[in-house]
Amino acid sequence: MTEHEWLALAAPYALGALDGEERAAFExxxxxxxxxxxxxxxxxxxxxxxxxxxxAGEPAPGLRNxxxxxxRRVRPLASRLPWLAAxxxxxxxxLLGGAWWQERAARRTLEARVAEQSxxxxxxxxxxxxxxxxxxx
Amino acid sequence: xxxxxxxxxxxAAGDERALGELYDRHARVAYALxxxxxGERADAxxxxxxxxxxxxxxxxxxxxxxxxxxxWLATIARTRALDLVRARGRRSRALERAxxxxxxxxxSPVAAGEPADRDAERAEAxxxxxxxxxxxxxxxxxxxxxxYFGGLSQSEIATELGEPLGTVKTRxxxxxxxxxxxxxxxx
Numbered sequence: 317m318t319e320h321e322w323l324a325l326a327a328p329y330a331l332g333a334l335d336g337e338e339r340a341a342f343e344x345x346x347x348x349x350x351x352x353x354x355x356x357x358x359x360x361x362x363x364x365x366x367x368x369x370x371x372a373g374e375p376a377p378g379l380r381n382x383x384x385x386x387x388r389r390v391r392p393l394a395s396r397l398p399w400l401a402a403x404x405x406x407x408x409x410x411l412l413g414g415a416w417w418q419e420r421a422a423r424r425t426l427e428a429r430v431a432e433q434s435x436x437x438x439x440x441x442x443x444x445x446x447x448x449x450x451x452x453x
Numbered sequence: 454x455x456x457x458x459x460x461x462x463x464x465a466a467g468d469e470r471a472l473g474e475l476y477d478r479h480a481r482v483a484y485a486l487x488x489x490x491x492g493e494r495a496d497a498x499x500x501x502x503x504x505x506x507x508x509x510x511x512x513x514x515x516x517x518x519x520x521x522x523x524x525w526l527a528t529i530a531r532t533r534a535l536d537l538v539r540a541r542g543r544r545s546r547a548l549e550r551a552x553x554x555x556x557x558x559x560x561s562p563v564a565a566g567e568p569a570d571r572d573a574e575r576a577e578a579x580x581x582x583x584x585x586x587x588x589x590x591x592x593x594x595x596x597x598x599x600x601y602f603g604g605l606s607q608s609e610i611a612t613e614l615g616e617p618l619g620t621v622k623t624r625x626x627x628x629x630x631x632x633x634x635x636x637x638x639x640x
Binding site for chain 2: 330331332334358362364367382
């Protein structure tokens with residue numbers, strides 16, 4: 317198909333009027349043709365405006381509240397990300413906190429051990445040490 | 454006033470007021486589109502709820518570089534409306550109207566009885582589109598309506614109207630090209 321022939325499919329594609337096979341072929345082409353994508357986008361704007369000409373009146377008065385009420389039940393997909401990030405933050409904080417706690421506990425054990433050893437050393441090196449000290453002399 | 458795309462961005466962040474504002478601006482057109490397809494008020498209302506529900510859920514996927522919010526909403530509304538008609542095993546209103554030759558399509562009763570639009574910008578857009586459609590030959594307008602509101606493919610339209618496929622293709626392409634000229638040239 318020539319470039320010109322592909323471009324001719326942009327209008328029916330934007331209207332949703334291509335038959336299955338033709339649509340699939342055109343979509344494959346669209347993936348690699350910026351010119352056709354721009355053409356489709358511009359025809360889609362035109363298609364989107366067609367409804368403006370339809371005399372149809374107003375949607376039911378309570379509809380706006382229904383739309384908002386349903387939105388309250390479902391978070392938008394994108395806004396789940398900040399939630400995820402927040403949840404990840406909490407988990408990370410918990411992990412870090414745990415690590416800090418463990419590290420602190422280990423340090424305390426060490427400090428206690430050092431203190432113990434120092435005491436032992438102090439006892440050993442004390443002048444009035446008794447038998448052990450004398451044994452080494 | 455915020456732009457449509459900034460409202461969609463606020464929706465993606467979970468701002469329900471932005472959804473309300475988007476609804477105030479676009480619900481009426483979504484409803485008109487839905488009504489052209491489904492042909493019943495209650496069903497058109499359902500389509501509007503579905504449309505804004507889907508817009509709310511997928512707001513984060515909207516890319517402003519790929520088209521306007523209005524075109525994005527119209528695509529959602531049209532798809533939802535056609536889904537509903539098919540689920541009910543019915544033909545769209547646009548198809549029913551096309552079957553009656555005298556009716557002249559869904560957009561043809563040129564919006565004379567329309568209530569005045571509060572939004573001047575929207576009223577102007579409505580006037581432009583109505584005038585542009587009125588300038589198309591009826592055969593082109595009908596083919597476009599059968600595709601967009603009727604959900605028919607070009608070959609289905611050819612069958613529906615009893616015309617050669619090549620003729621239908623030419624009508625759709627020429628009609629859309631002319632509409633684009635009229636709408637873009639005028640703004």
